[in-house]
Amino acid sequence: MAITGGYGFLGWHTACRLRALHGVEPVRLGREDLVDPQRLASSLEGVDTVLHVAGVNRADTDTEVEAGNVQAARALADAIRASGRAIDVVYANSVQAELDNPYGRGKAQAASVLADACTGTGGHFADLLLPNLFGEHGRPGYNSFVATFAHEVAGGRTPTVTGDREIDLLHAQDAAAALIDAAGQDVRTVVSGEAITIGSVLGLFQEFHELYAERGEIPDVSTRMRLNLFNTYRAAAFAGAPAAAPQVHSDNRGDLFETVRSHGGTGMAYASTTRPGQKRGEHYHLHKIERFVVVKGRAEIQLRRLLHDDVVTLEVSGDRPVFVDMPTLWVHNIRNVGDDDLLTVFWADQLLDPQNPDQFPETIAQEARA
Template sequence: MSNTSPIMNNQSPKKIGITGQKGFVGSHLYNTLGLFPEEFERVEFQKEYFEDTDKLDEFVSQCDVIVHLAALNRHDSEQFIYEMNVGLAQKLVDSLKRTNSKAHVLISSSTQEERDNLYGKSKREGRQAIVNWAQENGGNVTGLIIPNVFGAFGKPYYNSFIATFCYQLTHGETPTIATDGEVKLIYVQELVYTIINEIRSEKSNPELLIEPTSTKKVSEVLSLLNDYKTRYFDGGEIPVLNNQFEHNLFNTYRSYIDHKTHYPVKFVQHTDPRGAFVEVIRLGIGGQCSFSTTVPGITRGNHYHTRKIERFAVIKGKALIQLRKIDTDETLDFYLDGTEPAYVDMPIWYTHNIKNIGEEDLYTIFWIDEPFNPEDADTYFLEV
């Protein structure tokens, strides 16, 4: 399923600032906006700006659009959460007033607004503070009432139960279910494109209820994740993915694997007088399988995907496979040798390449879960 959409016009790029830029949703939104450089220009934000009125005012004055995501989700003290979240919204309001800003402000809130707890109260009051500013100053505001969000790189024991389960199942721990209720869910990338579409609309909506894209029991999610552990993490098999939710959940699960220790995974090689046999991939889904030769010294790749599942399998020759999450500087190096055939799977949002570091041709089998479509390639070029 494609989430990409075309540039809406030929005007100069909208300047977008995100409070909470390095948080779970904020980092996904920031990285996705970077896929549309002709439409959006990102204004850098640092959390320290909330403690420096000059820097906060400088940030606000640059922005055509501000997406206010900065908030505290968990703390030992509910009162501290309440005061922090309301305080952050008020600091933003004060800056909007000082700078006479006409920015379109989108503020994230939660379906917990209606619950009798201080977190929900803090989100409701923070949203209302932004709405009041807009009404009093001719501003433009969108209040995003968001269900439970899950996706790659969420913080375990903080962002969602799915983040916690995924971390536990990839780090030798056993998840337990406290309450097996139904949970309304939205995948982070689905939320991000909803936010982007609201930015494009330029319309005010003080109370926009974001519809969940799936509703699942906690036990149902855990059953799927346990299957991914058994089939994929332990056995190397790509599991059956029946729908978009399962595809998103599988990519979420993959993001919690410690790539440094898990890869490269060596194949089981069967040899007899005729030669050798290796099973490269066992599939519960389809896709596209390709074979390549690479001459010594040549590098392929240097791109990343936001949704595709991909495997590089080295069959002959010597290779260096490199991965780097696009918003970090850390490069992971994996050395593979065809004398012991092995594979590395590519995580989403990691730019990756493969280089022939040997003296003979490198033989590689590539598998990816969807055939290449040049009009929706989900392939973004970036040097590792």
């Protein structure tokens, strides 16, 4: 399986989901692959399904937006015909394909180009019309207003809403699931999102910021939209954010402090001891919120964004407890770097479901991509 636009927002989410739930390492194709016919042909050798996610939604002119989507589709269509094989295509189209604007016209024409190529070679073509997408690590000012609001609010700024209206939103992981499930089908369908006003999105981010950034508390994440928006906010807030510290109450008996204050939804707490030199974790989550609080000993926590190489390392100690929350789609572990047993308290927003634990093994160490 291959993904065009594999290093972009939706492409990255789709590659992560394929790895987590299907054990598939897709061929990830970037912009440079689509402009080089020989390189594209070589990349598609042995590929039986292409998820066509690549597209242009921002450019200097409307003409470039419209033409860019058509050109990307033609490059893929030419490569499919040149392969001499039946290659299935799942197209990440847009609901705007039914509107008369440059982006919509370009997306609609691209669908026709890809459908013709699949029909001519015997492959299946699935045309999925997606609504507005949001999720972790969207680019502010580019992918959606949600990414922009998350970035601004996480940075302590106060954006405003002009022309508030209701918009259908779909989390990128749900869009990825729809694309993967459509492989091998001949279908044209509109993928539904959830209607929410622009002002409500901003209001939720401001609520999250007040509770989470300023007080270290977990907001109400009892609905799917709240959880997905909170994880989107956390992704924007993670880089460079100081770890929140609890208020410690001390007397002659010792110390007492809260590790989690949650405002809604399910949750479970648990604790572990870890011997010197040993580590726990080496996994990631798609949706789960997970908090680490070291209450005794010294530890090193490492995090790496899935399908990336850079590692973030945090030193924590029970002498000064702090909250360290694991971002979704980041591999993480915790290692005892002290001389005594490490005592760690954990909290997750999900009750453990052994059949669907939302926990996928992956090591922090990774060879650089070829």
